[in-house]
Each structure stands twice: as structure tokens, then as C-alpha cells.
Amino acid sequence: MSTVESLSPWSKSPQPEDALERRLSRLFGAVPEPEALPEFSRQRVGVRLRTRGSRGGGLMLVRLVALGAVIGITGAAAAQWAAVHLFGAQQEFATHSVRVVRGTPPRAPKPLPRRGASEPLPLVEEPVVTPPEAPAAVVVAPAAPAPAQSSRLGLEAASLEAALKALHGGGALSAQRGLKAIDQHLHDFPGGALELEARVARVDALLVLGRRQEARRELSALPIENVGRKNELRLIRAELRADDDCRAALSDFQVLIDLPLAAGWAERALFGRGACLLKLGDQAGAQRDFDRYLERFPNGRFAEQIRAQKK
Amino acid sequence: MDQLGAAVSLEADLDGKPVLELDTIYREHSATVSKWVRRLWGPGGVNGSVDAEDLLQEVFLVVQRRLDSFRFEAALTTWLYGITVLVVNGRRKKERWRRLLWRRAEPELQLRHEGGAAGAEEDFERAEASRTVYAVLNDLSERDRTLMILFELERLPGAEIASIVGMSEPNLWVALTRARARFKKAFVRRYGEADAPEGASHVDG
Numbered sequence: 314m315s316t317v318e319s320l321s322p323w324s325k326s327p328q329p330e331d332a333l334e335r336r337l338s339r340l341f342g343a344v345p346e347p348e349a350l351p352e353f354s355r356q357r358v359g360v361r362l363r364t365r366g367s368r369g370g371g372l373m374l375v376r377l378v379a380l381g382a383v384i385g386i387t388g389a390a391a392a393q394w395a396a397v398h399l400f401g402a403q404q405e406f407a408t409h410s411v412r413v414v415r416g417t418p419p420r421a422p423k424p425l426p427r428r429g430a431s432e433p434l435p436l437v438e439e440p441v442v443t444p445p446e447a448p449a450a451v452v453v454a455p456a457a458p459a460p461a462q463s464s465r466l467g468l469e470a471a472s473l474e475a476a477l478k479a480l481h482g483g484g485a486l487s488a489q490r491g492l493k494a495i496d497q498h499l500h501d502f503p504g505g506a507l508e509l510e511a512r513v514a515r516v517d518a519l520l521v522l523g524r525r526q527e528a529r530r531e532l533s534a535l536p537i538e539n540v541g542r543k544n545e546l547r548l549i550r551a552e553l554r555a556d557d558d559c560r561a562a563l564s565d566f567q568v569l570i571d572l573p574l575a576a577g578w579a580e581r582a583l584f585g586r587g588a589c590l591l592k593l594g595d596q597a598g599a600q601r602d603f604d605r606y607l608e609r610f611p612n613g614r615f616a617e618q619i620r621a622q623k624k
Numbered sequence: 625m626d627q628l629g630a631a632v633s634l635e636a637d638l639d640g641k642p643v644l645e646l647d648t649i650y651r652e653h654s655a656t657v658s659k660w661v662r663r664l665w666g667p668g669g670v671n672g673s674v675d676a677e678d679l680l681q682e683v684f685l686v687v688q689r690r691l692d693s694f695r696f697e698a699a700l701t702t703w704l705y706g707i708t709v710l711v712v713n714g715r716r717k718k719e720r721w722r723r724l725l726w727r728r729a730e731p732e733l734q735l736r737h738e739g740g741a742a743g744a745e746e747d748f749e750r751a752e753a754s755r756t757v758y759a760v761l762n763d764l765s766e767r768d769r770t771l772m773i774l775f776e777l778e779r780l781p782g783a784e785i786a787s788i789v790g791m792s793e794p795n796l797w798v799a800l801t802r803a804r805a806r807f808k809k810a811f812v813r814r815y816g817e818a819d820a821p822e823g824a825s826h827v828d829g
Contacts, residue, residue: 320800322776333808333817341776343753347662349655350676358681359650362688540651 353481364470469502488521529553559589584615646688664712666758683711698787706788713766763810768803
């Protein structure tokens, strides 16, 4: 067993003797790391999951209520029929959701009470039962399942998804359209369950449009700790703050540098802190960060800039 | 791999176990899970009828259903990986049937790369390597394929792979040795013994 347990991946084997394994080692070593789905896609799936969860619960409730109503009505009708035919008596049965009245015209459904905008729509209307001449048959107003977008959350999710689609069409025009749709969404669903997602998308749109100050204001008001993209948003916030408030930016950069970030973000955070230290007059601190940057990212996107600065 | 991390609320339920919430797990792990989905599916995955978003959603729907049964015996990430493997393999099986029924070729392999410092040529080589490896992996059984991906590409430790695929560790090493042997055989069958340039062209389906 010991020889088997000493297996190590081909790509990590130091110079295998077997030619085929050498070839496989090179091959496996060259397979790239997969990329995560873009934030936009993950956001969309998150919205779908939330909507589906609530819709699923709603549907289950509808099904249970409908099943209960059918059982109740059937039972009441059978009892009525038995009472008439077996005992010759006329009875009136009433339950909280079912009313069976013999020889009376059908009852009109009660008008629905007025509801506020935020109140959910009714899941099932009260069924109306009109037994005809004996044997009593039962007519039940069908309890239609709630349509997919009947809940407020469903509507909100659909609205946000449409706004995100508009935003991610690519280019400034899409960003403009997306921003308009997001603003409309925020206006239509104030304090909605997806407000945070919408506001994050708003930041994206503002950044694409180059409206940095507004993006910064929006970001500063966001509780970024509660957002899935918190590290990315913190980095963006730091870079925006670095425009004119390096002290505030430094604390964000510091948090990021202490985290095990993906290379692209780590690079930006390190460079950002160095640049801010330089702006604040801490030459030695900036130098340390820039040296560290060049050591870690010799071909990084800011490497040339740093080398030019050092000259 | 990180352990439970921030996906566990600080509050505890009556049993003294941490409370897991889907929202938090999704926020913390959806990016990683989407990478696993792509890794397990391979480069031909996210086109045509199979969409990485759909798979990600499917994974988290299963997570939602099974959240109550998570016993904290394994790391959350291992548990999530296990679910991802089940979902992706299940979808692969469905797609195989669909292809068989409709005689459809496997979608053309495509990989999106960020423009690296070394440029397009390196990207091309890496895409070719990926194409070559997955072409051979797709010749293997589902179990061999999964083991090879987890060990050779994800480079996970044996104990974690054993936990993901529900196998004892000694059995895992034996299964892995056999899977590697079968991979070599399939590789030679496709590309020959000679040290031909990696990524020799092939047609799937």
C-alpha cells in the first residue's frame, strides 16, 4: 500500500523516468485553472434561487390549501347526499372555507378586501359550492396555482433581472440603459429584498459610465460586508477614495493586503497602498510596497509605472 | 481549502451546532463552486444546451434541500464539492443520452482566457492542453474521470477526495492507480506513444 499511497499528481512529479509520464506531467501542468463565473452571472443565479425558494413555498401552500378544500368539499357533499338519501333529512353544512346550501341560488363570491400595495395577493379565493338537485354534486371554483410572478419578490426579481440584462449588454449605452432600469427598479421596490443587489449593480453602471464620484458616494453608503463581492467592492472603494482621500483608502487597502486574494486584486491593492503612501509623503513605506510588488508581479500591469517612478 | 469560514453564523441552534444559511453559503462559495463546475464539466461545457449558470443553480438547489442533513463531519467545502460532483455527473449522464438520441456532437470546446502576460500563443497552448486532457478523460468511466480530475487537476489530498466520492482512503489509492493506468492507455490509443505535440487535433462525438 505504501507505494500506492505515495502517488503524487503527474504535474507535480519531479522529472518522471517514464517518457509517457513526462509528457502527461507537462500536459496536466499546462491545463489552465478554470475561471469562476462572472459576478453578474452569479448574481443572476442568486436572484433565481431566492425567487424559486419563495415561489416554491408559495406553491406548496397553495397546493395544501387546495387539497384541503377539495377534501373538505367532497366530504361535505358526501355527508349531505347521505343525509338526504339515507335519513331523509335536510341539513346545511358549513365549514370555514366551504358552504353547501341546498335549493338556494349560487352565492356570489365575497368581494376581496382592499389590500395595500405591500400586502401579498391572496393565494386562493374562497371556494363557492352550489349543490344541484340531489345527489348533490359539487362545483368548486378552481384554486388556480399562483402564477410565477404573483409574489412581490417574484416581481422584484424579474425587474432586477431585466435591469441587469440591460446593464450587461456591454458598452456605455448599455450601462446608461441599465442605470435607468436600476433606478426605476429602486423606485418601484423601495426597501425591497433585492435592494442591496440593485445598489451594487448601480455602482457597476456608474463606474462603466465614468461617474466615479457618484459611484464612490453609492459605495460609501453600502454595507459592503453583507455583499458577496465585498473584497472586490472594498478594492474599488479604496481606489475611488485614493483620488482625494488617501487616509481613508489606506485602511481599505490594508484590509485587502492582509487577505489571501486572487493575484489580480492583490496586485491592485499593493500598488494602491504604495501609491497612497507616496501621496502622503511616506517614501520609505511606498518604496517597500513597490519593491514587494515588483518581486511578486514582475510583469504586472503597474510594473512599468513603478520602474519609471524609481528612476 | 478553507473550512467553514464565514458561512457559519455566530449564533448556534439548540443542539449547539452553528446555523448554516443558504444565502451566506451562496455568497461565500458560489464563485468557488462555479470554478468546480467548470473544472468537472470540462471545456466543452458551457455552450449549447448546458449552461454553467444552470449547473450552479442546480448545485445550490441541492444544497438548499440537504442543508439540514449537513452534519459538520466534513468541511463544508468538501460537502459542497461532493454535491457539485453529483450534480455535474448527473447532468453529464443526461447529456450523453440526449446526444445519443439526437445524434448530436459534443459542443465544440471553447475556453475563455484572460489575456496573460505571455500572450495569445501561451493561451492557445493551454487551451490545447485542456482540450487534449479532457478528450482522454471523456473516454474514461465517470468514476475514473472524476478521480482523475480531483487528483490530477484539482490536486486535492487523498483524504478529501475519499470524502467527496464516498470511498475509504485505501480503496481510493487503488482506484486512482487503476484510473491513471486506464488514462495512459486511453491517451496512447488517441495520440500514440510518440512524443507528438500535445493537443493533437481530434474530433469528439
